[in-house]
Amino acid sequence: MKKILYSLRSHKLLQVYSALIAIVAGLLFGLIILIVIDPSQAFPAFNSMLFAGFRRGLSSFGNVIFFATPIVLTGLSVGFAFKTGLFNIGATGQLLIGGFVAVYIGVTMTFFGPFTWVIAVIAAGIFGALWGIIPGILKAYKGVHEVVTTIMMNYIALYLVNYFVKSSIYDGLNNRSLPVPRANIIPKFGLDVIFSHSNIQGGFLIAIIAMLIIYFILNKTVLGFELKAVGYNKDASKYAGINDKRRTIHAMMIAGALAGLAGASMYLSDSFTYINVQDSMPTQGFMGISVALLGLKDPIGILLAGLFFGYLQVGGQNMQLYGFAPQVIDVMTGMIVYFSALSLIFAKFAIRFFRLRNEGDDA
Amino acid sequence: MNNVLTMRNISKSFPGIKANDSISFELREGEVHAILGENGAGKSTLMNILFGIYKPDEGEILLNGEVVDIKGPNHAYELGLGMVHQHFQLVQNFTVTENIVLGIEDVRYGLISTKKARKKIIELSEKYKLNVDPDALISDISVGMQQRVEILKVLYRNADILILDEPTAVLTPQQISDLMNIIKTFTKEGKSVIFISHKLDEIMNVADRCSVLKGGKYQGTLEISKTDKNELTRRMVGRVVDFKIAKKKPSIGDKVLEVTDLTYRLKGSDKALLDNISFHVKAGEVVSLAGIDGNGQTELIYALTGLIHNAEGSVRLNGKELNQLSIRQRTMSGLSHIPEDRHKHGLVLDYTLEYNLVLQEYFKERFQKHGVLQFDTITEHSEALISSFDIRSGRGPKTTAKSMSGGNQQKAILAREISRSSDLLIAVQPTRGLDVGAIEYIHKQIIAERDKGKAVFVASLELDEIFNISDRILVIYEGQIVADLIPEDTSYEEIGLYMSGSKRGKGYEKNPV
Numbered sequence: 108m109k110k111i112l113y114s115l116r117s118h119k120l121l122q123v124y125s126a127l128i129a130i131v132a133g134l135l136f137g138l139i140i141l142i143v144i145d146p147s148q149a150f151p152a153f154n155s156m157l158f159a160g161f162r163r164g165l166s167s168f169g170n171v172i173f174f175a176t177p178i179v180l181t182g183l184s185v186g187f188a189f190k191t192g193l194f195n196i197g198a199t200g201q202l203l204i205g206g207f208v209a210v211y212i213g214v215t216m217t218f219f220g221p222f223t224w225v226i227a228v229i230a231a232g233i234f235g236a237l238w239g240i241i242p243g244i245l246k247a248y249k250g251v252h253e254v255v256t257t258i259m260m261n262y263i264a265l266y267l268v269n270y271f272v273k274s275s276i277y278d279g280l281n282n283r284s285l286p287v288p289r290a291n292i293i294p295k296f297g298l299d300v301i302f303s304h305s306n307i308q309g310g311f312l313i314a315i316i317a318m319l320i321i322y323f324i325l326n327k328t329v330l331g332f333e334l335k336a337v338g339y340n341k342d343a344s345k346y347a348g349i350n351d352k353r354r355t356i357h358a359m360m361i362a363g364a365l366a367g368l369a370g371a372s373m374y375l376s377d378s379f380t381y382i383n384v385q386d387s388m389p390t391q392g393f394m395g396i397s398v399a400l401l402g403l404k405d406p407i408g409i410l411l412a413g414l415f416f417g418y419l420q421v422g423g424q425n426m427q428l429y430g431f432a433p434q435v436i437d438v439m440t441g442m443i444v445y446f447s448a449l450s451l452i453f454a455k456f457a458i459r460f461f462r463l464r465n466e467g468d469d470a
Numbered sequence: 471m472n473n474v475l476t477m478r479n480i481s482k483s484f485p486g487i488k489a490n491d492s493i494s495f496e497l498r499e500g501e502v503h504a505i506l507g508e509n510g511a512g513k514s515t516l517m518n519i520l521f522g523i524y525k526p527d528e529g530e531i532l533l534n535g536e537v538v539d540i541k542g543p544n545h546a547y548e549l550g551l552g553m554v555h556q557h558f559q560l561v562q563n564f565t566v567t568e569n570i571v572l573g574i575e576d577v578r579y580g581l582i583s584t585k586k587a588r589k590k591i592i593e594l595s596e597k598y599k600l601n602v603d604p605d606a607l608i609s610d611i612s613v614g615m616q617q618r619v620e621i622l623k624v625l626y627r628n629a630d631i632l633i634l635d636e637p638t639a640v641l642t643p644q645q646i647s648d649l650m651n652i653i654k655t656f657t658k659e660g661k662s663v664i665f666i667s668h669k670l671d672e673i674m675n676v677a678d679r680c681s682v683l684k685g686g687k688y689q690g691t692l693e694i695s696k697t698d699k700n701e702l703t704r705r706m707v708g709r710v711v712d713f714k715i716a717k718k719k720p721s722i723g724d725k726v727l728e729v730t731d732l733t734y735r736l737k738g739s740d741k742a743l744l745d746n747i748s749f750h751v752k753a754g755e756v757v758s759l760a761g762i763d764g765n766g767q768t769e770l771i772y773a774l775t776g777l778i779h780n781a782e783g784s785v786r787l788n789g790k791e792l793n794q795l796s797i798r799q800r801t802m803s804g805l806s807h808i809p810e811d812r813h814k815h816g817l818v819l820d821y822t823l824e825y826n827l828v829l830q831e832y833f834k835e836r837f838q839k840h841g842v843l844q845f846d847t848i849t850e851h852s853e854a855l856i857s858s859f860d861i862r863s864g865r866g867p868k869t870t871a872k873s874m875s876g877g878n879q880q881k882a883i884l885a886r887e888i889s890r891s892s893d894l895l896i897a898v899q900p901t902r903g904l905d906v907g908a909i910e911y912i913h914k915q916i917i918a919e920r921d922k923g924k925a926v927f928v929a930s931l932e933l934d935e936i937f938n939i940s941d942r943i944l945v946i947y948e949g950q951i952v953a954d955l956i957p958e959d960t961s962y963e964e965i966g967l968y969m970s971g972s973k974r975g976k977g978y979e980k981n982p983v
């Protein structure tokens with residue numbers, strides 16, 4: 108019994124509690140907004156949102172996965188950088204670059220035949236990584252803060268991609284890129300049989316594999332040991348002879364690759380296949396920050412958080428049936444993230460609520 | 471005399487360890503009450519409970535005869551308690567004033583006003599002769615000064631009961647005697663002080679009574695006037711400790727470390743922090759570096775170990791030039807380094823003990839295969855070190871370093887650095903924060919390493935330590951080595967003269983300008 112109590116009191120679990128409390132608080136906040144907007148429809152709409160992800164069984168859940176896939180990947184990107192003490196706000200730009208490269212290859216390099224999608228995915232990862240390396244180098248050797256550079260790199264990516272779309276694979280009629288032929292999108296590996304009648308996409312498998320790899324790197328390898336050491340204590344890492352500059356660059360490179368893969372998974376799915384010439388950033392990049400925070404920067408947590416936000420997205424679409432704008436979901440998502448950022452306070456609340464004592468490792 | 475504070479049957483458990491086991495403690499008005507106990511005995515835990523940081527599992531606390539439930543540090547301050555923690559809790563890039571008012575800022579129209587606070591700080595600083603500059607940045611001031619800022623923080627909140635958790639561990643002898651005087655003024659005003667220290671001389675000097683803890687249990691309270699150091703030690707460790715260790719004559723070998731004309735100045739500054747330093751350490755000898763804090767010791771150690779990499783001159787290890795090498799290359803060339811600041815450099819506090827114990831070796835064949843860590847060997851290795859160096863913690867190899875007691879953190883670093891088979895051991899304040907039993911053990915280890923033929927270079931602010939273990943003593947003053955002495959041929963007084971710059975040794979006369 109004592110043992111169980113102790114494990115309950117452990118730091119990690121406390122964080123999980125506070126994340127759960129943040130979710131509940133965020134949802135309640137959303138409900139209040141619904142009530143303010145339209146009291147008569149609020150409860151049915153809220154109810155339908157809560158259960159939309161399961162309403163039609165696996166097929167609804169296929170849609171959840173569809174929304175979750177890119178944000179799990181950007182979440183991993185942000186979360187991985189966090190572990191090394193870096194705040195990668197640049198997942199958006201890395202995603203755009205990766206996405207464009209994937210679409211470009213999918214449209215023009217059909218000579219790879221059935222391997223086209225593989226090449227496209229790999230290239231997306233590589234170009235995402237290259238886009239991530241630049242802020243990494245600037246941080247390591249010039250001391251420029253990565254928050255500043257990654258934001259700038261986002262804008263550069265946006266305009267660069269617009270320019271490249273227009274000058275290479277442009278579909279002027281629709282002001283977007285030419286579509287990737289069906290044959291060159293990421294195959295579904297039979298997922299569409301399980302999750303029939305949904306937007307399920309094969310990219311989810313890529314996200315799962317990426318999650319496993321990241322988990323492995325962080326917890327089992329020398330590279331992970333060094334990356335986390337730099338994130339926790341730069342001075343001690345230096346003392347231990349770890350090349351923190353190189354590791355900063357590696358971390359940004361891997362983070363960029365993950366976001367690049369997110370781009371491939373987004374644009375090589377049968378609901379998207381083309382890139383719009385756009386004047387605003389795709390939201391999946393920034394969602395990655397929310398996912399990483401709610402997922403407690405932990406690969407498995409990030410997968411769960413990504414699925415949760417995907418679930419809310421599906422629910423949001425249902426809200427339209429009740430006359431609410433699906434943006435209510437964005438507000439809720441925002442609130443949940445906001446609340447999870449206040450997790451310290453929630454941790455204290457959780458301590459009381461679950462009759463815990465804050466100790467364990469928190470001297 | 472009345473008790474201002476009573477703690478009754480306090481118990482507190484952490485995962486795997488009962489840190490406090492039904493401890494009782496009484497504090498009289500106007501007394502200095504020392505708490506003595508081995509590393510990990512539960513002293514800091516007891517004080518953290520008193521200060522509201524931990525809730526006790528059992529027991530009660532009475533302030534002026536009334537039972538109180540101390541909810542947290544802010545509540546403790548309201549009740550007239552003040553605590554200076556074992557590890558400082560200052561914000562580096564805030565000023566002294568900002569740090570002191572942190573948490574109880576005077577807010578006007580949404581802006582923080584520090585004018586009144588600044589005045590009060592100056593007054594307090596004058597009254598207690600603390601000499602603190604209210605506008606200095608924490609990152610710019612010495613450790614001793616930071617200590618006083620912590621004390622000011624407590625005074626500023628009008629504490630009547632001061633808890634000082636190992637306040638002297640990081641201070642120089644001069645700063646310590648200043649602190650002793652400050653403590654004595656407190657008690658004259660009727661304030662009561664709880665004083666935790668491993669240094670028996672300090673306890674004998676400043677305390678009225680001393681309570682002893684061992685393994686989380688209360689061992690009794692002694693009147694200082696009716697006891698002595700041996701009695702205290704026996705109560706604490708359960709045996710007699712040799713303050714003076716026996717060592718045989720060194721058998722000295724070849725030069726291992728050879729430093730020639732090492733010079734270092736900050737970019738854009740003329741003043742040399744290290745000024746043409748030359749010396750050597752041979753295999754089988756312990757050479758120590760004495761000096762008043764801030765005379766270039768830190769820079770010298772950094773330059774030797776690679777934390778500073780742009781010093782001019784030459785640093786050779788077994789004839790191999792190190793000066794342009796990276797830290798990792800130096801480590802691999804046979805250099806071990808026990809750093810001055812255990813929290814900044816010595817440990818990754820969020821890592822487990824076993825990870826910290828391989829911090830300098832995780833990349834070696836033994837601990838990794840094809841880039842994958844070998845957890846079994848890592849755990850085995852750390853278990854061996856934990857038992858041979860008696861590192862105490864709640865959950866063995868899996869304990870987070872952060873949750874270990876200060877002294878046990880230090881032992882972990884010592885274990886890691888001494889156990890590596892290196893040719894040169896550089897140790898800065900190796901026994902800082904250790905109990906007398908552990909100090910004896912570490913000194914024996916250092917001598918054992920020497921007898922195995924290692925070269926040992928120790929920088930310490932404590933002359934007792936220096937005289938105890940050294941075969942040779944170098945004195946540093948304003949970035950220059952000013953003397954090279956044999957302990958048997960010199961005295962504390964003479965070393966004092968060298969340290970203050972009033973005397974120079976043969977061969978170290980001032981360079982003609």
Ligand SMILES: Nc1ncnc2c1ncn2[C@@H]1O[C@H](COP(=O)(O)OP(=O)(O)OP(=O)(O)O)[C@@H](O)[C@H]1O
Pocket residue numbers: 466467468469470484485487489507508509510511512513514515516556862863864873874875876877878903
């Ligand atoms: N927050 C915590 N979580 C888990 N274990 C803890 C925590 N704080 C202290 N401990 C354990 O409780 C024991 C007592 O620690 P404490 O810090 O009170 O020792 P101490 O007497 O102050 O020692 P030192 O002289 O080394 O500072 C230690 O074994 C330590 O590992």
Ligand SMILES: [Mg+2]
Pocket residue numbers: 513514515556635875876877
């Ligand atoms: Mg302590």
